[in-house]
């Protein structure tokens with residue numbers, strides 16, 4: 001079963017389609033980045049991480065050449081206000097568990113964009129994990145304005 005899955009993945013990659021990216025111990029799926037107006041200097045990316053290992057790992061950093069600075073961020077409520085904060089110490093992914101980076105929660109923050117990010121574009125983001133694993137994900141840029149949960153985030157200052 002595992003072999004079949006790997007073969008299918010390899011075929012998909014040859015075809016230039018990478019809905020799923022697999023490092024040694026993690027599987028990345030549902031990547032997407034927010035399309036922003038050309039004047040915007042910041043954007044955010046979201047994805048799902050599955051930990052295939054029997055031990056906890058931590059997403060410690062994200063990198064991309066699309067922005068001057070890339071940080072791992074989260075959101076929290078402060079009174080009535082939803083605020084972003086820089087995640088210190090990384091985002092934990094429990095053993096055999098899953099973490100979703102999604103609008104209104106954890107996200108990869110791209111600050112100081114070096115080029116525009118419009119729907120249909122693609123950006124490369126490299127994820128670094130505490131076990132030394134890295135995964136480079138091709139992240140499609142999408143118009144996320146219609147996503148309800150996105151309202152809180154887009155209304156916030158970055």
Ligand SMILES: [Cu+2]
Nearest residue numbers: 044073084109
């Ligand atoms: Cu952020």
